[in-house]
Amino acid sequence: MRIYFCGSIRGGRDDVTLYRRIVQKLQSYGTVLTEHVSSTDLTDRGEDASAAGDKFIHDRDVEWLQQSDVVVAEVTQPSLGVGYELGRVVVMKKKTLCLFRPSSGRTLSAMIRGADNGEQFVVRDYSEDEVENILEEFFSTLKRT
Numbered sequence: 001m002r003i004y005f006c007g008s009i010r011g012g013r014d015d016v017t018l019y020r021r022i023v024q025k026l027q028s029y030g031t032v033l034t035e036h037v038s039s040t041d042l043t044d045r046g047e048d049a050s051a052a053g054d055k056f057i058h059d060r061d062v063e064w065l066q067q068s069d070v071v072v073a074e075v076t077q078p079s080l081g082v083g084y085e086l087g088r089v090v091v092m093k094k095k096t097l098c099l100f101r102p103s104s105g106r107t108l109s110a111m112i113r114g115a116d117n118g119e120q121f122v123v124r125d126y127s128e129d130e131v132e133n134i135l136e137e138f139f140s141t142l143k144r145t
């Protein structure tokens with residue numbers, strides 16, 4: 001299974017430790033195409049775009065989105081890139097799980113929460129300590145469908 005993980009990069013790296021934990025769990029279900037998003041070496045400047053440029057990053061990521069079987073996004077830290085990716089996957093009709101932590105004190109964008117249709121695109125509120133269980137639940141329902 002090919003999994004696309006979305007997490008904030010230029011939007012801020014506050015949650016990178018949690019991204020790492022999510023990606024480690026996701027790797028028990030398949031190949032995570034965007035493992036770099038969870039790298040603690042990656043700062044809020046993003047990948048070194050000097051060689052290939054932002055167009056390379058964009059085009060590669062859209063290609064990976066197209067190739068993916070499932071998309072998991074941590075959406076607590078607001079990120080334009082993650083919002084854009086989610087907009088694209090809605091159109092691609094990919095099975096998508098968005099994870100949001102209300103304990104952050106933030107209110108999730110209506111354009112993400114409001115896109116929940118209970119099937120293809122699901123938004124789930126959670127706390128950090130339950131993340132592995134939520135992913136287990138999500139992937140076990142996938143197997144049944």
Ligand SMILES: O=c1[nH]c(=O)n([C@H]2C[C@H](O)[C@@H](COP(=O)(O)O)O2)cc1CO
Nearest residue numbers: 006007008009010011046047079081082
């Ligand atoms: O260097 C990058 N590499 C990369 O893969 N992305 C993609 C993956 C992330 O899920 C998302 C993060 O967007 P943003 O940088 O706007 O927070 O965009 C984004 C950047 C920088 O914008």
